[in-house]
Amino acid sequence: MKRQSYDGVVLTAPVTVPYVRYSQETAHWWIARALRGALDKAGMSPRELDGFSVSSFTLFPDTPVGLTQHLGLTLRYLDTIPMGGASSVVAARRAARAVQAGDVDVVACVAGDANRIDSFRRLLSSFSRFSMDAAYPYGYGGPNANFALLTDAYMAEYGATREDFGRIAVAQRDNALRNPDALMKKPLTMEQYLSARPVSDPIALFDCVMPCAGAEAFLVMRENEAERRGLPFARLDGTIERHNAFPDDPIQLRGGWAMDADELYEMSGCAPGDIDLMQTYDDYPVISMMQFEDLGFCAKGEGPAFVRGHDLTIEGDFPHNTSGGQLSVGQAGAAGGYLGMVEAIRQVTDEAGPTQVKDAARALVSGFGMINYDRGVCSAAAIISGGNA
Amino acid sequence: MTSPLKPPKKKDPQKRSIVPTLPPLGRSRAALGLTVAAAEGRFALQHCAECGTVQYPPRDACTHCLSVELDWRDTPTGGTVIAETRIHASPDPYFRERLPWRMGTVKLDAGPVALAHLHGDVGRGDRVRLSLHLDKAAQGVIVALPTERTDVMEDDPLMRSLTAHPRHRRILITDARAPVTLPLIHALQKAGASHVFVGEAEAWRRWPGRAAIAALENVSIMPLDVTDADSLQSLAGEIGGKTDILINTARFIRPGGVLGGDTVFARDEMDVNVLGLMRLAQSFGPGMAARTADGTNSAAAFVNILSAHALSPDPGYGVFAASQAAARSLSQTLRAEFSHSGLRMMNVYVGPTDDEWHQPLPPPKVTPAALARSIVDGLIEGLEEVYCGDVARDLAERWRRDPGVLERELTGGGA
Incomplete structure (x- = not known):
């Protein structure tokens, strides 16, 4: 069956609460600030809001149900998207259908997480049952070790080099230098990237994100x-979502996008060549490279050649992770899964300020989430375009 | 190639011993099947009883057909390493002390993919043999080993942490007079033990094999009586800080059932076989548990020899079997108490031994040399449950299948 369009529904009021490396504040505090920011932009009071979609790892013992009382919201649509890096696309596509059907008028999609000293270690220790049973007892390298294994296999299979991954990290740092909210404020050279201290071979310091607090x-x-509210907005042209794709692949060299990319472009009525900028989920460069391939910007295994042949900075021929991405802005838990979407909405509505890509009309946002055992399980992507496109 | 371990230097008793830390301990109920198999040295994974799909990580339902009938079965051990990493940073205190740590992704011939510890002699692209071992948290973990033996492969630091190999370790055998003791000394020395202490109760009583043991190099006969707490305390004061492996060979056995049994013998059986174990554990256990991270000659294992009839009694040795069941139960509590330190509690189950107390029984009977071999193999493999000889293996298998039927068979109901 042909999928119905999201006609008549829009994404608007993008808000980033600037990240902090360590903070004593709770997830509730961070989520409240982001929600307040979005409602202020729209000129709405919390009492007017009737829909709420939340992603957070650190609300315990609360769930978004607890947040309704905590934040004084009276809702007829309440969702929680526990999909880490895939959260914003999934939150948007579900909310869009509910709004389109008239079940709800406005959904605030929010992600936020706290980061206190030692909270990352404690978050990891209860992340998933397979991790507890079959990953942590083997050196407890966390996501670094998982992605090191994927990177090692990818390099062996397709001949990628550390320098190829470095191109992604270095270009994002260039972008981040224009973003006053990025935690990383110093330039990064290829030489620094290559000589950084090893974290989990072949991954080194600048392949890894810095856990932080934010929303x-x-x-x-x-x-x-x-x-009616005079808000610049983005249309949702097409979306895809997939969980546990390719379970028989012995190691993850492709994500669920490879199953669904054709559908995404068909629904959106465009092709990879029509995309003005791309926001990938970049907790490690290797996964961004896989998104270039699996979403059709180059063939499988040609990611290394693709990054050698393109300029990934804001002014380049393939603007990528224009805010600096998680690699240079920081990873605020589940908010890491929103960073690209919020930046993409700003871009196509010409609100990105210092990181604005010239004439950005159409953006591709992709998400990737949840290392349940040996690979990321959730993948999603959306193509959005400016209201006047 | 693994580099051979050097004999450790003498320790400065003034220096602080490293406090033992443990790798992550938490496991789901399903994953404990790995631990049970590792304790016995088997490579077992879940197999779907309906469609045969092999599962890993352990699950509660088949990943292919959703059947909830999943059986733990011995599984082919072949595999190929498809990715590897060397971890340089970990938030976990145990691994942090041991960085860098190597691990990898292994595609099993049986189907699933496993993250595994990598032996130092294997890497990406290599064919490997997978095995399950108990780690310091006493949980089963998968290890990728070379398919063929490599030089001193057991000296790899990973393997030292997963086994109780006797090499460079100092061992206390509690009863010099036990028939197993002399072959056990030989087997331990062959495996590289640096010193063997042998306990002797009532030294004034002459016994035939003494001269042979006394003449051995790097063997010391020490006064030790498991029924005498004072003798144990004083010996622990002398050698407790250098006892890396303790092997309890003391046992008291008399044939006979309950109705015609002599309570004096029964009391001796309980005193030696049950309370003796408790006294040994009390005098040596805490010191050993504090020294499990003490380098090459760290404390590694407490070994207890049990009759397989600890599982289900042979009425011909009724009271003795009762003492063995009680000792087994104590050993399981001790295992729980030692688990916080990484000290291993190894039970060696044995069928009738070839000695004077089993003289009228038909074969097969376990020779002292075979028992010694099982004990040392168990230490080298890092096991916690060892079945020595055909009778013990057969009894354990029947007990696992149906303890009720086994009881009736042993008490005369079987055809």
Whole structure:
């Protein structure tokens, strides 16, 4: 069956609460600030809001149900998306359908997480049952070790070099230098990238994100509602979502995008060549490279040649992770899964300020989440375009 | 290639011993099947009873057909390393002390993919033999080993942490007079033990094999009586800080059932076989448990020899079997108490031994040399449950299948 369009529904009011390396504040605090920021932009009071979608790892013992009372919200749509890096795309596509069907008027999609000293270690220790049973007892390298294994296999299979991954990290740092909210504020050279201290071979320091605290948000509403409020908005042209794709692949050299990319472009009525900028989920460069391949910007295994042949900076021919991405802005837990979406909404509505890509009309946002055992299980992607495109 | 371990230097008793830390301990109920198999030295994974799919990591339902009938079965051990890494940073205190740590992704011939510890002699692209071992947290972990033996492969630091290999270790055998003791000394020395202490109760009583043991190099006969707490305390004061492996060979055995049994013998059986184990554990256990991270000659294992009839009694040796069941139960509590330190509690189950107390029984009977070999193999493999000889293996298998039926068979109900 042909999928229905998201006509009449828009994404608007993108908000980033600037990240902090360590913070004593709770997830509730961070989420409240992001929600307040988005509602302020839209000129709405919390009492008016009737839909809420939350992603967070650190709300315990609360769930988003607890947040309704905590934040004083009276809702008829409440969702929680526990999909880490895939959260924003999944939150947006679900909210869009509910808004489109009239089940709800406005959904605030919010992700936020706390980061206190030692909270990352404690978060890891209860992440998943397979991790507890079959990953942590083997050196407890966390996601670094998982992605080291994927990177090692990818390099062996396709002849990628450390320098190829370095191109992604170095270009993102260039972008981050324009973003006043990025935690990384010093330039990064290829030489520094290559000589950084090893973390889990072949991964070194600048392949890894820095865990931090922060929050991101945007609103999903009907197009006429956005117009009535005078809000710049982005349309949702197409989306895909997939979990546990290719379970028989012995190691992850491709993600679920490879199953669904054709559908994404068909639904969006465009091709990879029509994309003005791309926001990948970049907790390690290797996974960004796989997204270039699996979403059709080059063939499988040609990711290394692709990054050698393109300029990934804001002013380059393939603007990528224009805010600096998680590698240079920081990874605020589940907000890491929102960073690209919120930046993409800003880009296509010409609100990105210092990181604005010229004439950015159409953006591809892709998400990747949850190392349940040996690979990321969730993948998702969306193509969005500016309201006037 | 693994580099051979050097004999450790003498320790400065003034220096602080490293406090033992443990690798991650938490496991789901299903994953404990790995630990049970590792304790016995088997490579077992879950197999779907309906469609045969081999599962890993352990699950509660088949990943192919959703059947919940998953059996733990011995599984082909072949595999190929498809990715490897050397971890340089870990937030876990145990691994942090041991960085860098190598691990990898292994595609098993049986189907699934496993993250595994990598022996130093294997890497990406290599064919490997997988095995399950108990780690310091006493949980089963998968290890990728070379398919063929490599030089001193057991000296790899990973393998030292997963086994109780006697090499460079100092061992206390509690009863010099036990028939197994002399072959056990030989087997331990062959495996590289640096010193063997042998306990002797009532030294004034002459016994035939003494001269042979006394003449051995790097062997010391020490006064030790498991029924005498004072003798144990004083010996522990002398050698407790250098006892890396303790092997309890003391046992008291008399044939006969309950109705015609002599309670004086019964009391001796309980005193030696049950309370003796408790006294040994109390005098040597805490010191050993504090020294499990003490380098090459760290404390590694407490070994207890049990009759396989600890599982289900032979009425011909009724009271003795009762003492063995009680000792087994104590050993399981001790295992729990030692688990916080990484000290291994190894039980060696044995069928009738070829000695004077089993003289009228038909074969097969376990010779002292065979028992000695099982004990040392168990230490080298790092096991916690060892079945020595056909009778013990057969009894354990029947007990696992149906303890009720086994009891009836042993008490005369079987055809």
